[in-house]
Structure formats: C-alpha cells, structure tokens
Amino acid sequence: MKVILTYGTFDLFHVGHVRLLERLASLGDKLIVGLSSDEFNKSKGKSSFFSYEERAEILAACKYVDLVIPEREWEQKESDINKYNVDIFAMGDDWKGHFDSLSSLCQVVYLPRTKSISTSEIKTLIADLKKNDLNKVQKSLNDAIEIIKKLNYSE
C-alpha cells in the first residue's frame, strides 16, 4: 500500500486542485490530504471563503482523495509522515525546495502547478465583477435621476 501525503487550503475548489490530486492519486494507492484549518490559514496570511468543515466536505467528495486530516501547524508533517507510513510527500512546485528536509523520511515530489488558475485569481475576478455591476447600477441610477430632473423642470 503506497501512501501519498499532501497539504493545502483548497479553498474555492478548482481544476488546479483537481488536477494535482488526480496526479498525486496516480502515484500510489492511498492519498491523504492535510487540509489547512481556518486558524492555520490565518498564520499563512490567508482567509478562506469556505470554512474548514465545508472545504473538508468538498475534498472528501473528490474521488482522488482517501482521507482528509487537519493541518494545524507547519511542524506536523514529520509526525504525519510517520503516523500514516507515508511513502511520498508531494506538493505543487510553487513549494519546490521548501520541504526537501522531509526526504530523510520519505520521497519528496513537487508537481507542476496548473497554470492560469488560482483561488486568489478567482476572488479577484469576482471582486471585479461586483465592482463592474455596481458601476452599472450607479450609472443607471444617475440616468434615472437626470430623466426625473428633466421631467420636473418641464412641468
């Protein structure tokens, strides 16, 4: 039984996450995901849209994931690797080099990220959409006010 372990926030679950998990699952027989808790996210300078419970439910529903465990601190990786008899620790390559010290415990693998999608980009796109919509509403209101003014003056 070859066990794979990875960690992440996995907020606003998207194809970048799915494609990573699919590739990780193909490396072995069991894929364990250490999911960042809301508190740990704060220490990473992140605030996720979905709560830990919601993100865990979404991950658990992914066919590539066999077990979801909480990631509460950076230092838990070694004990998790020993506890779950992990053969491969793997992350997207934005983390390349960060976890090489774990290679004394198991194989460490960094896989290419999926380009042109990220949770932060999705959040930015949504914020821009909201801003554009607000501008359109504001313009419609201003146009309506102008029409009302003209109607009042013409009476």
Ligand code: C2G
């Ligand atoms: N990822 C990817 N392609 C993307 C976006 C993310 O392959 N387009 C990968 C990341 O490289 C990471 C995983 O998906 O391996 C989860 O990404 P995040 O949720 O952003 O995780 P992160 O905040 O990097 O947390 O202890 C490790 C940290 O908890 C990792």
